[in-house]
Amino acid sequence: MSRLDDVPARLRALGSRAPWLIDVALIAGIVLLSLRGPHDSHVLPGAMWSLILALPLLARRRWPVPTFAAIATIAFGQWLADVRAFGDCALLVAFYTVAVTQPIRTTVLAALVLEVGVVLAALRWGGEDTELNAFVALSAFATAAGVMGVNVRNRRALLASLEERAVRLERERDQQGQLAAGAERARIAREMHDIVAHNLSVMIALADGAAYAVRDAPDRAQDAMQRASRTGRQALNEMRRLLGVLREDTAAQDLSPQPGLDAIDTLVEQVRGTGLPVRYEVSGTPSEAIPAGLQLAVYRIVQEALTNTLKHAGPDAGAQVTLTFGAHDVGVEIVDDGGPASAVAAADEGGGLRGMRERAAVYDGMVASGPRPDGAGWRTATTLTFAGRPSPTIAAHA
Incomplete structure (x- = not known):
């Protein structure tokens, strides 16, 4: 059968x-x-x-x-x-x-x-008596042939349209996959840049300080090297966590949360440890509903701006970080007093500035980065918007 x-x-x-x-x-x-x-x-x-x-x-x-x-x-x-x-x-x-x-x-x-x-x-x-029967029979055969042909044509057209739709959907799926892969690569590149650039800048500053103090103040040199060691381990852990996203065995990944607003205090202390004076002020009425992605964007913008200050502002420079919370937005401002030379050097930092702009654009923000009006240093500022409910005011930090 x-x-x-x-x-x-x-x-x-x-x-x-x-x-x-x-x-x-x-x-x-x-x-x-x-x-x-x-x-x-x-x-x-x-x-x-x-x-x-x-x-x-x-x-x-x-x-x-x-x-x-x-x-x-x-x-x-x-x-x-x-x-x-x-x-x-x-x-x-x-x-x-x-x-x-x-x-x-x-x-x-x-x-x-x-x-x-x-x-x-x-x-x-047909004959005199069978003409009508012959006409009906032959007409039935002709009708059957035509109906069968039309049905086959319609079925072929349907199959062709379904195949075309399947090909189009497959092509759109591949395009969406390529776009998603490109966006993920860009995100990973931004994270890599922020992690590597900041931590290496901190480690270089600490190593330079230890080299200057190794003879006259060995205790300070030892403390600087220990800070550099901790910074290197922290950078290594962040790199491992970031690269773990690319692995297939997601069960073995470290699911530690991304840094947010609370981690800015630690970031500022880390930069202060290199010898750069940093003031950190928070004002306004923050919201409980600030998304984690926006908090990460604020953290990375502050991190990148302080990294540029470390690299270009000079040994006598200082910086100030100010966060201003509105009902549905967060204002970020980082200024330093490193002088015109730092402004020219920071202007060449295309990758870091581009990363800050991409992060801010996700939350309808535009990064204004350039020399201060008086020419004494560099200013980076942006405002990121969201929708949320207000919560108690956070006191300013010195």
């Missing part, structure tokens, strides 16, 4: 690989059946007409309308010669092909031509 079920599938596969074999088998079947079908006193005329009627079917897939027209013309010649032949069924095959491949208008015109042939055949070969 399973072998019989496989026959239609095998025939379809054979038809897709070598469709001409199907047409040859169809022509052979028509000719063979014509030998047993209705004919005149001699078998040969009917078989010859059947062969002539069926041969154009070899071109039906490439030229369906000309093939139908050729067979209709031959059938009319057969009618004029008054020869009955089973090969007239080739008209039904040609009409089916027209219905499958051509628009409705062409199919209707072919149906009218076929119906004229049905009327002529019924009048000549």
Whole structure:
């Protein structure tokens, strides 16, 4: 039973690989059946007409309308010669092909031509008592061929549209995946830049301080080196946590939270440990609903600005960090008094400034970064917006 079920599938596969074999088998079947079908006193005329009627079917897939027209013309010649032949069924095959491949208008015109042939055949070969029956039967065959062809055409159009939609959805899915991967790479690049640049700057400042103090104040040099060691370990842990996002075994990842507003105190103390005086002030009415992403953006902006101060402001510079909370926004301002030289150097920091702008843009913020109006240092400021509820005021930190 399973072998019989496989026959239609095998025939379809054979038809897709070598469709001409199907047409040859169809022509052979028509000719063979014509030998047993209705004919005149001699078998040969009917078989010859059947062969002539069926041969154009070899071109039906490439030229369906000309093939139908050729067979209709031959059938009319057969009618004029008054020869009955089973090969007239080739008209039904040609009409089916027209219905499958051509628009409705062409199919209707072919149906009218076929119906004229049905009327002529019924009048000549139907007999006085059977003309109506012959007309109904032949019309039913023609209608069945047309309906089958239209149904097959509609099904093929549906399958083609579904395939096109599947291809389009797959292409859109790939594009979305590429966009998501690009956004994730940009996010990781920003995090890497902030972590590496800040911690390395702190470690360099501490190492320079230890080098200067190693002879005159060995205790201070030892303390500076210990701070540099702790900073390096902290940077290594942050790098491991960040790179763990790229691993497949997420169960083994460190799920420590990202730094937020509470971590700015530790950040400021870390920078102060390098010898850079930093004032930290918080004012306004913060909200309990400040999102973690916005807190991380504030932390990274402060971190990047202080890193630039460490790298470019000079040994006698100082900095001030101010956070101002509104009902639905957080203002961030970092200023230093490093002088014009630091401003020129900081202006060249394209990667860090670009990262700050990208983080601020997520929360409708624009980073203003440039020399102070008096030329004595650098100022970085932005305002990040959100929606939340107000909570008690946070006291200022010195």
